[in-house]
Amino acid sequence: MNTIRWGLIGCGDVSRKRVAQAIQNTPGNELIAACRRDSDRLDEFCDALSIPRRYTDASALMKDIDVDAVYIATPVREHLPQARMAAAAGKHVLVEKPMAMDVAECGEMIEVCATANVRLGVAYYRRFYPLLQRIEDLLKSNAIGTPLAVSAVTATPVAMQPGEEGHWRTERADSGGGALMDVGSHRINVFLHLFGPIAEVKSICTTVAADYEVEDTAALLLRFECGMVGTLQCHFGADDPDEFAITGTRGRLRACPLNGDQLIIERDGEQTIETLPPAANFCQPLIADFADAIRNNRSPRVNGDEGRRTNIVMANAYDDSQ
Numbered sequence: 001m002n003t004i005r006w007g008l009i010g011c012g013d014v015s016r017k018r019v020a021q022a023i024q025n026t027p028g029n030e031l032i033a034a035c036r037r038d039s040d041r042l043d044e045f046c047d048a049l050s051i052p053r054r055y056t057d058a059s060a061l062m063k064d065i066d067v068d069a070v071y072i073a074t075p076v077r078e079h080l081p082q083a084r085m086a087a088a089a090g091k092h093v094l095v096e097k098p099m100a101m102d103v104a105e106c107g108e109m110i111e112v113c114a115t116a117n118v119r120l121g122v123a124y125y126r127r128f129y130p131l132l133q134r135i136e137d138l139l140k141s142n143a144i145g146t147p148l149a150v151s152a153v154t155a156t157p158v159a160m161q162p163g164e165e166g167h168w169r170t171e172r173a174d175s176g177g178g179a180l181m182d183v184g185s186h187r188i189n190v191f192l193h194l195f196g197p198i199a200e201v202k203s204i205c206t207t208v209a210a211d212y213e214v215e216d217t218a219a220l221l222l223r224f225e226c227g228m229v230g231t232l233q234c235h236f237g238a239d240d241p242d243e244f245a246i247t248g249t250r251g252r253l254r255a256c257p258l259n260g261d262q263l264i265i266e267r268d269g270e271q272t273i274e275t276l277p278p279a280a281n282f283c284q285p286l287i288a289d290f291a292d293a294i295r296n297n298r299s300p301r302v303n304g305d306e307g308r309r310t311n312i313v314m315a316n317a318y319d320d321s322q
């Protein structure tokens with residue numbers, strides 16, 4: 001397969017333009033179609049980005065035989081139904097995070113894609129940040145000794161109002177959860193990647209200040225199978241704090257924010273600050289990796305199994321909090 005031709009399903013305000021541009025700017029990929037139900041806003045989106053084919057119904061896009069792969073960027077409740085349709089139509093599936101509403105849905109998505117022999121990837125794009133890759137290398141080279149603990153604080157200022165795009169985030173039946181599913185999922189995915197399986201989860205998922213049914217605040221205490229511990233704090237409606245630190249027997253790594261480009265390495269009483277390339281083009285390496293996975297018939301770097309493992313930790317946290 002030469003050029004991979006994409007269809008984008010979901011054209012929301014938060015960052016879908018960046019996704020569309022990442023597909024358009026990644027060599028060997030072409031964005032030929034987009035879909036959302038509101039036709040005026042679809043035209044507005046497609047006109048701005050010169051996307052030729054427009055669909056107001058995802059099932060119609062699935063019938064477009066020129067589309068090789070779909071990027072599913074709709075509310076979480078739509079991920080599995082749309083992935084099912086895509087797999088049935090023989091299209092590769094790159095789905096937004098969190099992968100699905102619950103663990104059973106993740107399992108079904110993995111199965112339908114495997115049965116249809118299409119690739120399945122999950123858009124935990126932070127995994128492609130240069131900063132995170134540097135952290136991984138430092139841990140592998142034992143730079144801070146044995147890791148003892150990881151801690152992260154993450155939040156989004158969104159406080160959607162009924163009728164606004166993104167409001168599904170605050171409705172349990174639509175989102176599957178609140179701050180933990182929406183923003184905490186990114187950090188859990190990173191934790192699992194860096195430190196392996198999580199054996200135990202204690203949590204409080206609660207609504208402190210908001211007037212909606214999902215948690216605006218979640219605090220998790222984790223024990224990894226490797227023995228180390230982790231803490232994670234997630235919020236809706238907070239002013240975007242982003243803290244990330246790993247404490248080891250010989251030093252400490254801090255990236256505050258993890259979304260930024262500065263890594264602080266503390267070792268033997270000394271502090272070094274490294275500046276990495278910025279994470280601005282985060283989506284392009286994700287698209288490039290997924291396209292390469294299609295071409296070489298291999299699993300993408302962030303595959304369905306990883307998406308499912310991330311959902312399992314969140315499900316355990318919600319269970320523990322009840």
Ligand SMILES: NC(=O)C1=CN([C@@H]2O[C@H](COP(=O)(O)OP(=O)(O)OC[C@H]3O[C@@H](n4cnc5c(N)ncnc54)[C@H](OP(=O)(O)O)[C@@H]3O)[C@@H](O)[C@H]2O)C=CC1
Nearest residue numbers: 010011012013014015036037038073074075096097165166
């Ligand atoms: N990786 C990341 O950093 C980010 C990930 N996300 C994830 O992306 C997903 C979408 O979030 P976000 O863009 O903020 O959501 P929004 O609510 O802003 O946008 C959702 C989009 O999906 C469309 N849509 C909804 N239902 C359907 C349907 N049945 N068929 C076709 N289109 C539909 C909506 O348009 P219409 O109503 O007209 O159909 C709208 O364009 C979520 O999983 C979220 O977690 C979001 C932001 C960043």
Ligand SMILES: O=C1CO[C@H](CO)[C@@H](O)[C@@H]1O
Nearest residue numbers: 014097156158182183186
């Ligand atoms: O990382 C992100 C930025 O904020 C968005 C809005 O809450 C999240 O959905 C997204 O995953």
